[in-house]
Amino acid sequence: MTEFSIYQINTDRDNNRVCFLGLDSLERFQHSKEVDPVLYDRVYDGKLDCNSLETIYEKFNIDHPADYKGRSLSVSDVVEIRESDTLNPGFYFVDSIGFKSISFDKSLCKEPVEAGSGKISVLLVEPNKYPKMIEIDDTLEAMQTVVGGDIEEYMPFEDEVAYAKNVLEGRVQNETLFALLFEPEESIQKQWATNNNVLAQGNPAALTLPTVWEDLLQRRQKAVEQESTRENFLCKHCNIIYQGAGTESYIPIDVVQACRVDDIQWAGCEVYLGVDLSMSNDNCAVAMVGLIGDRIAARVMGFIPADKVDEKTSLEKFDYRMAVRNGECIACGDRTVDYGTIENWVFDLEETYGVRVQGVAYAENVRTRYHQRCKVGNRKGKRYRQRNSLSFAFQCAGQRPAGRR
Numbered sequence: 001m002t003e004f005s006i007y008q009i010n011t012d013r014d015n016n017r018v019c020f021l022g023l024d025s026l027e028r029f030q031h032s033k034e035v036d037p038v039l040y041d042r043v044y045d046g047k048l049d050c051n052s053l054e055t056i057y058e059k060f061n062i063d064h065p066a067d068y069k070g071r072s073l074s075v076s077d078v079v080e081i082r083e084s085d086t087l088n089p090g091f092y093f094v095d096s097i098g099f100k101s102i103s104f105d106k107s108l109c110k111e112p113v114e115a116g117s118g119k120i121s122v123l124l125v126e127p128n129k130y131p132k133m134i135e136i137d138d139t140l141e142a143m144q145t146v147v148g149g150d151i152e153e154y155m156p157f158e159d160e161v162a163y164a165k166n167v168l169e170g171r172v173q174n175e176t177l178f179a180l181l182f183e184p185e186e187s188i189q190k191q192w193a194t195n196n197n198v199l200a201q202g203n204p205a206a207l208t209l210p211t212v213w214e215d216l217l218q219r220r221q222k223a224v225e226q227e228s229t230r231e232n233f234l235c236k237h238c239n240i241i242y243q244g245a246g247t248e249s250y251i252p253i254d255v256v257q258a259c260r261v262d263d264i265q266w267a268g269c270e271v272y273l274g275v276d277l278s279m280s281n282d283n284c285a286v287a288m289v290g291l292i293g294d295r296i297a298a299r300v301m302g303f304i305p306a307d308k309v310d311e312k313t314s315l316e317k318f319d320y321r322m323a324v325r326n327g328e329c330i331a332c333g334d335r336t337v338d339y340g341t342i343e344n345w346v347f348d349l350e351e352t353y354g355v356r357v358q359g360v361a362y363a364e365n366v367r368t369r370y371h372q373r374c375k376v377g378n379r380k381g382k383r384y385r386q387r388n389s390l391s392f393a394f395q396c397a398g399q400r401p402a403g404r405r
Contacts (some may be wrong), residue, residue, distance in 0.1 A: 001047055001048075001049055001084075001085060002047065002048050002049070002050050002056075002081060002083070002084035002085070002086065002087055003045075003046075003047050003081075003082045003083040003084065004045075004046065004047075004048065004056060004079055004080055004081050004082060004084075005042055005044065005045050005046075005079070005080040005082065005106075006042070006043050006044040006060065006070060006073065006077060006078070006079055006080075007037075007040040007041065007042050007043065007077065007078040007079075007080065007104075007106070007109055008040060008041060008043050008070050008071055008076075008077050008078075008133075009039045009040055009041075009076055009077075010039060010040065010041045010110065010133055011123075011130065011131060011132035011133050012132050012133065012134070013038065013039050014039055016029045016030040017029060017130065018030055018039070018076065019039075019076050020074060020075050020076050021075065021076055022075055022076075022095050022096035023035075023093060023095055023100055023102075024096075034103075035078065035093055035102050035103075035104060037104050037105050037106060037107075037108040037109050038108050038109075040078060040108075040109045040110070041109060041110045041111075041133075042106065042109050042110070042111060043068075043069060043070035043071075043121070044060075044068055044069070044070055046065065046067075046068075050086070050087075051086040051087070052086075052087070053079060053081075053087065053092055053099045056073070056079055057073050057094065057099075060072065060073035061073045061074070063212075063215070065215065065218070066215065066218050066219045066222050067222075069120060069121050070121065071123065071133075073094060074094065075094055075095060075096055076093075076094065077093075077094040078091055078092065078093055078094070078102070078104055079091070079092045079094065079099070080092075080104070080106065091103070091104035091106075120135070120136060120137075121133055121134070121135050122134060122135075122136060122143075122146070124146065134146070139228070161181065163317050164177065164179035164181060165179075165181070166317065167179065168181075171253075172317055181239075182201065182202055182203070182204060182239060183201065183202055183238075183239035183240065184197065184198040184201040184202050184238060184239070184240065185197075185201065188201075189238075189240050192220070192234060192238055192240065193220065193223075193224045198238055198240075199213075199216050199217070199220065199237075199238065202237065202238040202239045202240070203216060203237065203238075216237060219233050219237055220233065220237075264292065264297045264299065265292065266290070266292075266297070266299075266353040266354055266355050267353070267354035267355075268354060268355075268356075269290040269291070269292055269297070269353075269354075269355050269356070270290055270291075270355070270356050270358050271288045271289060271290035271349075271353075271355045271356070271357055271358065272288075272289055272290065272357075272358055272359045272360070272361065273286060273287065273288055273346065273349070273357060273359070273360045273361065274286070274287040274289070274360075274361045274362070275287075275342075275346070275360060275361070275362040276362075277337075277339070277342070277362075278337065283302045283303065283304050283329075284302070284303040284304075284337050284339075284342060285300055285301065285302050285303065286300070286301050286303075286342060286345065286346060287299070287300045288300075288349065288353075288355070290355065299353075300328075301328070301329070301330060301345060302323065302328065302329040302330070303329070303330050303331075303332060303337050303341065303342050303345075304320060304329060304330075304331055304332075304337065305331070305332075305333050305334060305335050305336055305337050306331040306332055306333055306334060307333075307334045307335050308335065309321055309324070309331050330345070346360075
């Protein structure tokens, strides 16, 4: 077993910009061949079963432990071997090729932030400025403050995975596609905190790699204890889409399909509407829900730009022309959706279906147009109560929705 520490240059103190430079370049930039410990922060103390410095490099360059907060180990970093059965104690500079033994006064380095302080170190990269390490609160709000705007996690290949699942489940025909997806069975996904099969099904290779498996167990425990790390763990290490505690989730497509009926007798039903608008790429939709007997009935109409039917069909792998022919979608406008068509559809609902509209739920972007339409013309004397929460329609109908759509 090897006990070691890792030191990295703090770019706030790196006036000569020697971070990531090898030993041969130091004299040219800082007029000295010596590694200056004043520039360094101690970022990690730990133990590892290893017999070479290269093992440490590999672990901290491509397979970080869950408690490691520094940068990926790279040129200009310093590794201190404090005690080891196989390595000589001392300080080793990560050079362009291999490691070099150096003199290094660690007492001149800055101490790490105490564990549990709620701080994290991040590399801040601003336009036309040199990257620098800073410490911020370990919260989403702190990150948004630093970048001056919203932060969203990007899920690469999300669309490709969704399309592959549609092919595998027979909703889309494509015999040229081969997809190999590793994710836990849906029946056990909610047991992720305790069921090791969730980890095994999402990471089958880990079963043959004890160190990787142990790392997954440690990451899982951290995700159990810290909500802020949960989404990252479930998405990247379990292949489970997670939207945070208390958020609504999408209803699985097979659950929706099981609720499908050929005909709904709407006549005389009191209904509530939900309106979701977009401009061009996304779909607009109006949902109508109401109680018929002891069951909740729903009817959803989509609206898409008429000139984008073929484009959206090709991009989203969904036959919009068939949806239009089946009366499940209306193509209107040209390159953008015609809001007037949506308004007319909403105001004609009572006559078309024989229902009585009790309320309308909508997002903020609907408010102005809807209020203007109610005030100007007020077709057939209709005045509907308004709420700006889509869940309101479901709550009024007697049940909170299981998902967003």
